[in-house]
Amino acid sequence: MTAGSASWSFTPEDFSAMTASLKRFLTETNSICALLVDRSGQLVTTVGDSAGIDTTTFATLTAADYSANDQLAKLVGEKDFASLFHQGEKSIYVADVARRWILVVIFDSRTTVGLVRLRMKAELEELTLLVDRVFSRGRNGAPAERLLAGADEEIDKLFNN
Amino acid sequence: MINYASREINCKIVYYGPGLGGKTTNLEHIYGKVKPETRGKLISLATETERTLFFDFLPVDLGTIRGFKTRFHLYTVPGQVYYNASRKLILKNVDGIVFVGDSQAGRMEANLESMQNLYDNMSEYGYDLTKMPFVIQYNKRDLPNAGPVPELQEALNPGWEVEDATKFRVAPDPYHAGENLVDQLPGGEWVERAPYFEAVAIKGDGVFDTLKAVSKLVLKALA
Numbered sequence: 001m002t003a004g005s006a007s008w009s010f011t012p013e014d015f016s017a018m019t020a021s022l023k024r025f026l027t028e029t030n031s032i033c034a035l036l037v038d039r040s041g042q043l044v045t046t047v048g049d050s051a052g053i054d055t056t057t058f059a060t061l062t063a064a065d066y067s068a069n070d071q072l073a074k075l076v077g078e079k080d081f082a083s084l085f086h087q088g089e090k091s092i093y094v095a096d097v098a099r100r101w102i103l104v105v106i107f108d109s110r111t112t113v114g115l116v117r118l119r120m121k122a123e124l125e126e127l128t129l130l131v132d133r134v135f136s137r138g139r140n141g142a143p144a145e146r147l148l149a150g151a152d153e154e155i156d157k158l159f160n161n
Numbered sequence: 162m163i164n165y166a167s168r169e170i171n172c173k174i175v176y177y178g179p180g181l182g183g184k185t186t187n188l189e190h191i192y193g194k195v196k197p198e199t200r201g202k203l204i205s206l207a208t209e210t211e212r213t214l215f216f217d218f219l220p221v222d223l224g225t226i227r228g229f230k231t232r233f234h235l236y237t238v239p240g241q242v243y244y245n246a247s248r249k250l251i252l253k254n255v256d257g258i259v260f261v262g263d264s265q266a267g268r269m270e271a272n273l274e275s276m277q278n279l280y281d282n283m284s285e286y287g288y289d290l291t292k293m294p295f296v297i298q299y300n301k302r303d304l305p306n307a308g309p310v311p312e313l314q315e316a317l318n319p320g321w322e323v324e325d326a327t328k329f330r331v332a333p334d335p336y337h338a339g340e341n342l343v344d345q346l347p348g349g350e351w352v353e354r355a356p357y358f359e360a361v362a363i364k365g366d367g368v369f370d371t372l373k374a375v376s377k378l379v380l381k382a383l384a
Contacts, residue, residue, distance in 0.1 A: 011165055040162075042162050044164070060234070067253065071250065148226070152381065156377070158223065158231070
């Protein structure tokens with residue numbers, strides 16, 4: 001893998017653990033849906049009712065929004081803004097997960113920002129453990145490194161049409 | 162990023178280069194040509210005068226490999242010098258770079274400034290441009306004031322010294338007969354250059370050649 005890329009991968013077990021944790025969080029807070037996004041704007045997973053939301057675009061814009069706010073924080077002498085809140089009929093709460101991923105929660109008047117924020121702390125701790133597991137494995141020769149090993153011919157074929 | 166749950170390989174490619182060089186035009190052409198089912202929306206965060214303010218974004222699927230969908234997220238950066246802070250943000254976690262140079266003779270200084278800015282921003286993240294998928298596109302080849310390619314190559318793609326002795330062998334440029342990507346200089350020093358493409362992005366010439374080349378390099382970096 002190249003020097004600059006986000007080199008990591010996760011297994012079906014990681015995925016189930018993340019999904020289960022996020023589902024529990026959605027039920028506890030009565031939120032509509034949650035997206036887990038990596039810092040480069042790629043969608044890791046979506047849980048809940050995301051019908052009608054272009055999740056790929058949403059993930060990209062969230063990461064950009066978060067990065068821009070991160071820089072704004074630095075300009076006013078803060079280390080970072082750990083969370084962002086956009087208020088409307090549907091509201092969005094965005095929080096940092098171990099400085100690797102971003103958790104985005106979409107909710108409406110069926111719950112309150114207070115409850116989302118309250119439950120968020122425990123959820124972030126749980127996700128941080130999972131993130132650490134994924135990234136520690138990534139550094140020790142993740143499956144990511146091997147998936148395309150020897151696939152040169154297949155890659156050539158992909159671009160020959 | 163490999164997602165085993167959704168069986169996707171996600172890669173981030175950034176189109177870099179001076180203002181008004183044709184980065185957004187590259188994405189617009191790709192958006193217009195690929196089948197709607199293999200691409201997402203083209204998102205542009207632009208000013209009212211259509212200058213890129215933050216970035217353009219287009220997700221495209223380029224096919225399946227080993228049962229995994231290859232999904233490329235294409236981004237452009239704002240080319241104007243003023244927007245360096247936002248430009249740098251887009252480079253975070255990039256997998257491949259396309260430098261879109263403006264072939265017009267009068268834009269050489271802007272090209273050089275942007276290339277230097279690319280190297281600087283990458284190194285601030287600790288990324289080494291010479292060790293990652295990187296291609297150069299010379300755009301606007303149809304304009305009467307377009308400079309000759311060898312001149313552009315000399316200024317923008319002079320090559321970097323190869324340090325790895327296992328790469329000390331001539332590597333022909335697959336896209337230009339008779340030219341080499343890795344070559345030995347008369348002084349004995351080995352240099353490597355980025356693959357380059359000539360383009361007229363507004364008509365679509367060279368746009369897909371550039372995209373295919375950088376995507377292939379990105380996937381090969383995983384192989």
